[in-house]
Ligand SMILES: NC(=O)C1=CN([C@@H]2O[C@H](COP(=O)(O)OP(=O)(O)OC[C@H]3O[C@@H](n4cnc5c(N)ncnc54)[C@H](OP(=O)(O)O)[C@@H]3O)[C@@H](O)[C@H]2O)C=CC1
């Protein structure tokens with residue numbers, strides 16, 4: 001699997017844009033009128049305050065406590081980077097917060113406490129207890145983390161969970177159950193070597209021992225080497241509990257004949273020689289972040305029979321607590337749990353292990369751009385597996401209910417699973433799928449406007465993100481200067497700069513262009529000028545001749561101008577069946593609108609064409625198309641000449657016998673709102689429409705831009721559909737990121 005490359009600049013830009021950091025707060029109630037204010041704030045707010053003061057359990061009903069988790073750190077063990085201090089840990093904690101939201105719809109706030117004193121730390125966290133439904137402790141070094149967690153668990157009545165200990169242990173256990181299954185070994189028999197006796201290490205070995213690993217078979221090492229009975233240097237009570245009688249003193253000696261290596265220490269702690277000395281079918285979990293104890297390549301270099309996992313997302317087998325904490329807390333919050341106990345953790349590990357052994361659904365394969373099957377390279381579910389949200393929390397919740405941790409047990413488990421499915425934002429998985437497909441396609445992408453810094457940044461990101469080769473149309477000195485100005489001087493050597501002066505195909509391009517346009521008023525002079533000097537035409541000619549697989553342009557000129565130029569090379573006009581489709585993503589919904597680019601005033605036949613194009617785009621995005629022809633009237637009322645063509649378009653599709661749902665004409669609320677649809681029981685859509693075909697270009701533009709400006713919807717497109725080559729036209733307001741998204745769409749030939 002390709003390593004994802006990114007530069008320090010890109011990592012910083014990701015955190016800087018569009019606003020500093022990674023999350024913000026949004027209101028869930030209307031806050032518009034005087035009445036809203038009176039209810040949300042004084043005086044209305046007094047009512048729930050009084051109710052809660054009388055019965056604290058009601059905080060789960062009248063406040064956000066029940067779905068709010070604090071991610072709290074003092075920054076003393078930030079990933080494997082060491083003590084970076086409270087503030088230095090904030091990006092990781094903000095990251096954990098957004099992972100909570102993204103994967104399990106848990107609201108989360110990061111809190112960085114500026115103290116290394118366990119007493120002060122505990123005092124601060126304890127005082128915050130009423131605010132939260134749970135506390136996720138993060139990146140606090142051992143041994144203080146053990147004392148802190150123990151004390152807070154005793155003193156607080158909500159789950160307190162140190163993720164680096166138990167999150168890691170749970171995932172490690174899940175992965176190990178499956179890795180041993182594959183290597184045909186039993187946990188009772190295996191020799192386990194653990195490197196790193198801190199937060200993660202101690203918790204991992206304790207959980208494995210509770211699952212059957214034998215004390216005498218487990219060798220634990222730290223910076224001083226093996227923890228043996230009688231050792232005094234660098235010890236504490238948590239390490240002592242795992243000291244064994246052994247002659248081995250170094251990690252190197254311990255590794256001889258080991259069946260399992262678990263690394264939660266630092267980058268590069270394991271050598272190829274150590275791996276070489278392990279037993280048959282060795283299991284190597286090199287979990288240090290951001291860089292593992294040994295890379296999978298290096299381990300496989302010496303041992304092809306090794307089953308290797310790391311904590312990173314860019315290798316197979318990601319053993320990382322991201323697979324645990326979102327779902328453990330989801331399950332715990334949904335029973336208003338008092339704690340996350342061992343039974344809940346083991347239930348989580350077993351559910352994860354079982355899930356990895358099941359058939360992987362197509363949607364996961366789409367998201368990863370490849371088929372996954374239980375085996376050496378797939379021992380643990382992938383973080384983007386959409387089944388996690390409805391398979392893991394029920395197992396955790398049930399274990400919590402069985403062991404008395406639940407304040408409010410779930411009565412209907414089936415209904416609970418259904419409700420979990422609706423928690424994930426479907427638009428996220430659609431975007432994820434497009435990215436994975438683009439990565440698999442490895443398309444050579446032509447970026448026509450190499451004189452624009454946004455386009456250059458997009459081209460560099462496209463290539464560095466591993467999507468394929470970026471071909472930039474421009475003049476080399478100019479591209480170089482602009483990349484240097486953007487702080488990306490070294491990218492000049494990576495991307496390919498193409499222009500009329502450095503191609504050997506100019507003559508072929510000109511002949512092609514002349515043949516197409518000689519009867520449309522172009523002479524050889526015009527053709528030369530266009531082919532050699534117009535970047536849109538030159539780029540389109542490259543694409544037409546297979547000198548690139550997709551084309552992105554339009555960021556520097558109006559789309560009408562760009563379309564005109566593209567049409568000198570391709571048949572991308574209304575009469576040839578081309579159409580523009582824009583995707584609107586908002587509040588977990590995706591709706592396509594057409595035609596946003598090509599037809600200005602379509603008739604009913606054109607509208608039917610647009611619907612067919614849009615249905616094709618929807619299927620490319622993984623959506624089952626449901627088309628609504630929208631207007632200001634619904635099924636003939638009010639009667640209007642203006643709505644006539646919208647009324648007739650479904651008849652045209654009837655005659656064509658297309659294989660998707662469509663209906664009309666109707667207003668937008670009837671199209672999108674199932675309750676409004678109920679008023680028309682004869683209508684044929686089986687659910688809310690996900691494609692709106694609008695009467696004309698002006699209504700398309702007005703509706704998409706209104707959604708963008710007023711609602712803050714994410715707009716993708718217009719996607720140019722119905723042209724036999726993959727061309728995407730950006731808008732002139734595009735950011736580098738928008739342009740890169742259009743390149744990704746072009747790469748997976750959406751349209
Ligand atoms: N994949 C995942 O999900 C997770 C990975 N981790 C990773 O595990 C590592 C440790 O994290 P955490 O437990 O929170 O940190 P701690 O600071 O609590 O513990 C670190 C431990 O590693 C030991 N150690 C450090 N360097 C070496 C070395 N060269 N050889 C042997 N032992 C060494 C330390 O030894 P000593 O006691 O002698 O100082 C200590 O026992 C980090 O890299 C972190 O990113 C952590 C959590 C989750």
Ligand SMILES: CC(=O)C(=O)O
Nearest residue numbers: 079080164289320321
């Ligand atoms: C993954 C994680 O929590 C860590 O590396 O610290």
Ligand SMILES: [Mg+2]
Nearest residue numbers: 079138139164
């Ligand atoms: Mg951590």
